[in-house]
Amino acid sequence: MSMFERIKAVLNKYLTKDSVTDEHGKYLKKMRLRKISINTLQILILAALIIGWQLAAKYKIVDPFITSYPSQIIKTIYEMSLNGELFKHIWVTVYETLIGFLLGATGGLVIASILWWSDYLSQIFEPFIIVLNALPKMALGPVLIIWLGNGTIAIIGMALLISIIVTIVMVYNGFKETDQNKIKLLRTLGADKFQIFKKVVLPDNLPTIFGALKVNIGLSLVGTIVGEFLVSEAGLGYLIVYGGQVFKLDLVMTSVIILSVLAGLLYYLVAWLEKKIINWEE
Amino acid sequence: MSMFERIKAVLNKYLTKDSVTDEHGKYLKKMRLRKISINTLQILILAALIIGWQLAAKYKIVDPFITSYPSQIIKTIYEMSLNGELFKHIWVTVYETLIGFLLGATGGLVIASILWWSDYLSQIFEPFIIVLNALPKMALGPVLIIWLGNGTIAIIGMALLISIIVTIVMVYNGFKETDQNKIKLLRTLGADKFQIFKKVVLPDNLPTIFGALKVNIGLSLVGTIVGEFLVSEAGLGYLIVYGGQVFKLDLVMTSVIILSVLAGLLYYLVAWLEKKIINWEE
Amino acid sequence: ATEVRLNEVVHSIFYTPQYVALHKGFFKQEGLKVELSTAWGGDKAATALMSDHADIALIGPEPSIYIYQRGADNHPINFAQLTQKAGSFLLAREPMPDFMLEDLRGKKVIGNRPGGAPEMVMEYVLRHNGIEPFEDVQINTSLDFSANAPAFKNGLGDFVQLFEPKASKLEKMGAGYVVASFGELGGKVPYTAYMACKDYIADNPEVIQKFTNAVYRAQKWTYDHSAKEIAEVIKPSFSELEDDILVKVVKRYKGQNTWAHNPILSKSELDYWQDIIMEADELDKKVDYEVIVDTKFAEEAVKNTE
Amino acid sequence: MNKIQFKEVGMKYHTVAEETEALKDLSFSVEENEFVSLVGPSGCGKTTALSLVSGLLSPTSGQVTIDGKRVKGIDEKVGYMLQEDYLFPWRTILDNILIGLEVKDELTAKSRQKARQLLADYGLEGFADYYPTQLSGGMRQRVALARTLIFEPEILLLDEPFSALDYHTKLTLEDEVAQILRNKEKTVVLVTHDIAEAVAMSDRVLVFTERPGSIKEEYKIDLAISGDFSTFKAREAEEFRYYFNSIWEELDVYV
Amino acid sequence: MNKIQFKEVGMKYHTVAEETEALKDLSFSVEENEFVSLVGPSGCGKTTALSLVSGLLSPTSGQVTIDGKRVKGIDEKVGYMLQEDYLFPWRTILDNILIGLEVKDELTAKSRQKARQLLADYGLEGFADYYPTQLSGGMRQRVALARTLIFEPEILLLDEPFSALDYHTKLTLEDEVAQILRNKEKTVVLVTHDIAEAVAMSDRVLVFTERPGSIKEEYKIDLAISGDFSTFKAREAEEFRYYFNSIWEELDVYV
Ligand SMILES: Nc1ncnc2c1ncn2[C@@H]1O[C@H](COP(=O)(O)OP(=O)(O)OP(=O)(O)O)[C@@H](O)[C@H]1O
Ligand SMILES: Nc1ncnc2c1ncn2[C@@H]1O[C@H](COP(=O)(O)OP(=O)(O)OP(=O)(O)O)[C@@H](O)[C@H]1O
Ligand SMILES: O=C([O-])O
Ligand SMILES: [Mg+2]
Ligand SMILES: [Mg+2]
DSSP, rough: OHHHHHHHHHHHHTTTOSSSSHHHHHHHHHHHHHHHHHHHHHHHHHHHHHOOOOOOOHHHHSSSSHHHHHHHHHHHHHHHTTTTTTHHHHHHHHHHHHHHHHHHHHHHHHHHHHHHOOHHHHHHHHHHHHHHHHHHHGGHHHHHHHHHOOSSSHHHHHHHHHHHHHHHHHHHHHTTTTTTTHHHHHHTTTOOOOHHHHIIIHHHTHHHHHHHHHHHHHHHHHHHHHHHHBBBBHHHHHHHHHHTTTOHHHHHHHHHHHHHHHHHHHHHHHHHHHHHHSOOOO | HHHHHHHHHHHHHHHHTTTTSSSHHHHHHHHHHHHHHHHHHHHHHHHHHHHHHHHHTTTTTTTTHHHOOOOHHHHHHHHHHHHHHHHHHHHHHHHHHHHHHHHHHHHHHHHHHHHHHHHHHHHHHHHHHHHHHHGGGGGGHHHHHHHHOOOOHHHHHHHHHHHHHHHHHHHHHHHHSSOOOHHHHHHHHOHHHHHHHHIIIHTTHHHHHHHHHHHHHHHHHHHHHHHHHBBBBSHHHHHHHHEEEEEEEHHHHHHHHHHHHHHHHHHHHHHHHHHHHOOOOO | OEEEEEESOOOGGGGHHHHHHHHHHHHHHTTTTEEEEEEESSHHHHHHHHTSOSSSEEOSSHHHHHHTTTSSSSSSSEEEEEEEOEEEEEEEEEOOOOOOGGGGOOOOEEEOTSHHHHHHHHHHHHHHHTTTTTTTTTTOBBBOOOTTTHHHTTTOOOOEEEETTTTHHEEEEEOOOOEEEEHHOSSSOOOOEEEEEHHHHHHHHHHHHHHHHHHOOOOOHHSSSSHHHHHHHHHGTTHHHHHHHHHHHHHHHHHOOOOOOSOOHHHHHHHHHHHHHHHHSSSSOOOOOHHHHHHHHHHHHHHHHO | EEEEEEEEEEEEEEEEEEEEEEEEEEEEEEEETTTTEESSSSTTTTTHHHHHHHSSSSOOEEEEEEETTESHHHHHHHHEESSSSOOOOOSSSHHHHHHHHHTTTOOOOHHHHHHHHHHHHOTTTOOTSSGGSOHHHHHHHHHHHHHHHOOOOSSSEESSTTTSSHHHHHHHHHHHHHHHHHHHTTTEOOOEEEEHHHHHHHHHHEEEEEEOOOOEEEEEOOOOOOOOOOHHHHSSSSHHHHHHHHHHHHHHOOO | EEEEEEEEEEEEEEEESSSEEEEEEEEEEEETTEEEEEESTTSSSSHHHHHHTTTTTOOOOOEETTEEEOOOOOOOOOEEEEOOOOOOSSSSSSHHHHHHHHHTTOOHHHHHHHHHHHHHHTTTOTTTTTTGGGSSHHHHHHHHHHHTTTTSSSEEEEEEEETTTTTTHHHHHHHHHHHHHHHOOOEEEESOOHHHHHHHOEEEEEEESSBBBBBEEEEEEOOOSHHHHOOHHHSHHHHHHHHHHHHHHHHHOOO
């Protein structure tokens, strides 16, 4: 058997692994080759973006001074990791985001519950909530600083403000649309309103709640960054402002990239929690 | 009949208007009294907020200079209306928002359609879209300005950036989840892929598309304001920044309030359009 | 007319001669159509320049220093100076007619964001008057430019560093009193100047010349007229501002000789400016005057107009 | 003795736009241990009638009594089973059955034991710790039955309990439920659209008029069945066709 | 003559996790103008068999032929009706019926006229410009039938077309459809879980085995009916019970 044939055989074996019949093997091979081609293309696109960026900067097609470039960003990350600066700034942002998120999630849930509880209250506050929801909250930034002072509290306040209304609206709509027959079932069993809430409305809406939390965590991060733009001594938002001030655009780009990664990680944290908690779905 | 009784009779007649039976009349009366009490409370709350704000400012419980106060805001609106300034700034913001919205809606729809069309493409780009979606886009503001300059284009770009990804994700998910049986039905009738798209996927997802547009219009406004914060010569975002620069917080507060009204109006514009177009729903 | 995209760092009375040039038609008379936009930040204005979204920017020279130092090829070159003094003031909560910098010892001052010109100037001035920033005096550098006046009004800090018209407004409200001017304390610095990228200047020398001519005419006009007259001319650019504040602010800036009398940016001034930045730890090595300053147009303008 | 009695019951629903008279002058009674079916056109007020028995609603006029006492609020004696099973996916089968006891705060080792026994009785032994999604439609509806019967209600209300099941499952479950209830001696009111089901399972079938619902016709079902009762045998009985066709014509709905 | 023929047809579905053999060695034929029902346990491949006839899928082994020719892609001769009506709410009733012609670009004044005629035939005159939400379930399913029959397909595939309807509507529609199809002389394959429906409507009932599906048993239905055919009469025929019970036992599914 030639070398080439042997490689082909090994490859074939790998591609048809776990197949139950020959036909299934063919199918698996096709699907796996497709998957491989997709992953390869993804990596190629990513590599093309990174290398393209690097080369464009090197040959001054884009101004490397303004756009920075990958190797420089990696260098910046490396240097800032060494002296612990990077970790400090990331931690500040994560910390503020998580507090804003937790407050927004808890507050949103509590308020949505109250609105569900009292139809009267919910009807009274509906127009106010619609307006608050539509309001571009970051316009309130300067006002918020005045009310909440010039520190972490103002930043967390911004994160909270941006995230809580969405939570209220999403969760309350979910609560309101709980299947009436499920509630009827509990009523026929003699449940009171609180039991209905605890045993049906809340668990039934866990997917909705997690949907809201996934939006919420992203908005909390946005709020934190906006807050840090306005007032801060540390955090990724601070790095972006400072980097801009002194034209360390490497720092700005590095922060933006770390921020994107952070946004993804925080999202997956909530998604992971959801999987842990909603474990009965197929 | 005494005066009092006559008033009572008129009131009663009004409250039971359109009733079909006496019992229905009682029900209507109850519901209308409830509705009246809700509206009254809403107006009272609004009035309490406004008057409380005014009084708190007057008696310096809050700093009138920092928080401004209702009569001052009305005065500002009046003065700025007279010289046409107000209308100019509102128009600039509306204009930029609408352009960003239209581009985001069209672009999002086209991209979602392409992703629906090619499963292969959609699988390749999925991780990139997830990352873009999670990204706190306003952090990119400074970078965006580098690419798009410091004018209207950068502002519209910001609005577009913030709104398009959400549109893509929402619309694509809707397309993907089109009832397979509806598609099967069209296939049995001999339809090709384009016909399936035009005759089922697109109309079936109009509610989803409008759902996305409702989110989109709000985000476009946020994007426009953020853009105007970063770079502008006019618009409500400019007024907020400028008001902050020259320590004219009346201007900031006035702009914030106009902004919330504007946000509400734009939302209802899309909701109204939806009602016009999706006229077959009960 | 040739179109020129001009980007100003902020929209401020501090740059009065520029608005004079605009409203008195000096640019127009030179055959230039100036499109003014506001960047709200020196970094953003310089970025606009670098990314070819503006032809000329009005900023402090420090971005041009940073940019050159960080290795950009087509870096900005300062060709006309507009202000020659720092524009910020120190305010206290009470009038302090006998204020001395020593009074800051142990107190809290609201400053500005690190790396920016106002903060660097304040730190330099304090240090050279025997007060070590962050040791002898607490400085809060966490606030955005838009937030420091409200924060002070709301009770934060004992002193605040502000630009006009905020200083005058606080005074009018009785919430703050100017006790010192960094313009006076800091001496002559090229606080703001017009700059354009190297390539643009090389390609459009006549535009730069015309622009500089107009600026110089405006500087002279401003020098020759009273605060009230100036205020009237620039009013369209500050329509939201009360008239009395506008006049007061113009008077204050004029009074401390804020605006350069001609657009020539001297070597000694730049040297001094670089000292300030170096002390703030944002610059390792001075940049050559000839590299980032070109006085040819300014000199020509002065010569032409005489 | 009359277990349930409707005396000239009227029920009106109100919305802002209109008044809907669901029931009018509805009078009928159900004897102890009787199995009565209600059939009638869609929207004629059958579900409304069940809600009145269970105490979920109160009549606008007339009276509904259980054991001679007027119904006020949810009655402990009544078990209610809906069209779909509404098992909660986040609870195991056992916990689904126990939800009613949990609500009443009567969860004991004994009641758990009873729940397991019921599961075993219904051929669901070993499924106690499964989740609802892991069960077939028929198994799920049997769990719903256990959830209702664990209280040992004297009265059982069934609102189209088999209509969401596929045909096989439906026929089989009808038979099973009929057997279970016959053995337990319960008073049962079944609402159904399926005339064959009504005839096969009941002692009596009440045909409702169009809305506002009242009794249009009443059929005492008497099928000659040899040996043990089963709904399959019932369907084959001589008289089955007769009842079916009479009721069908009585309903005479144009679809 | 054989209109449809399955010759040792095998069909396998693949997913990454497993292979599902839906059909194996399935052989049967349907004669011209014959009405054949397929019954069998859930998941035994009935829908798959219909998809093979319609050309939506191709078999992994064996052959499916129509008029002796192998099926390749969607066949114009075949009309397919699904369990739910899938009327598009954004189209009027008339436009729903015309969607197939629209797809084929055959929209003419004549075809419009024909659509209106079909509506009239099915008792839906005057509903042409209504929207689907304004119609009852039974009316909607009749519109779906019109949408399928407007092409005058030679073969009609029905996949549980009545199972989403309520009992009354279902019985009535069964009869109506049986009448319509008998008059039109079509070859029909009906998939159903309802044995009574299969027996009452068909010339022949094929009982499928568990998955992988193949023919387990075949019943030629021969009911003694006097006068015009109707499914109601069919249900009352002597032999009906016999067929019903035999097929029921043949299926013998535990639910
Ligand atoms: N909460 C309610 N508010 C207003 N109208 C109602 C309400 N509940 C029921 N109705 C109306 O009352 C009438 C009777 O309803 P009900 O549900 O009792 O009928 P049903 O016989 O059970 O119908 P189906 O056979 O469709 O289940 C219907 O016209 C229905 O629309
Ligand atoms: N696209 C598919 N991919 C994978 N498996 C499939 C697919 N379609 C059907 N199957 C499987 O093939 C088998 C037969 O499916 P089919 O739908 O033909 O059964 P059926 O007899 O119509 O069932 P039912 O009575 O529930 O409608 C089932 O096990 C089903 O899960
Ligand atoms: O940087 C300046 O404020 O000019
Ligand atoms: Mg009902
Ligand atoms: Mg099927």
